[in-house]
Amino acid sequence: MEPLLASSPVTPANHSRKGDSVLCASNEASERLKLSGDLESPEISSVDQCSEYVSLQLRIFRINLAITAFAVLASILFVDINAAISLLLGACSGIIYFRLLAKSIGSIGKSSSSVGKVQLIIPAALVLVVAKVPELHLLPALVGFLLYKPSLIIQFLLEPSAQKKSA
Secondary structure: OOOOOOOOOOOOOOOOOOHHHHHHHHHHHHHHHHHHHOOOOHHHHHHHHHHHHHHHHHHHHHHHHHHHHHHHHHHHHHOOHHHHHHHHHHHHHHHHHHHHHHHHHHOEOOOEOOOOOHHHHHHHHHHHHHHHOOOOOHHHHHHHHOOHHHHHHHHHHHHHHHHHHHO
């Protein structure tokens, strides 16, 4: 049996014994293309996905703010005020970093094809600021910077329950 190639011509049944199978295969392919074209319009889908992405960002930011508030309060109670300020500075820079990253990811496909590198300035600036100010501590600032990671994990764990509610 001869394989059907993309460049092979469709021959009528009276010229070939296998013409029906070739014609049938091309009818199936055109039917699949027609069905995929009948799906919802890409503009509506794009708007829905954009609003879903924005709501996901807002949920992650709210979780991040709650985690930051809890961590700063715990740091004030159990460590000292300078460590709490360092943690808060790191958390604010982490939120800014995450916002720039989300903005860069949101623009992929619209105006760019890759993630920008501008957000990498934020951790470098944080380390420089903490190094120059003697009252600030580096370790709490770095822990604060990484506080957006637990919010991502919590959102990931909550996501299946959010999908069950909407379905």
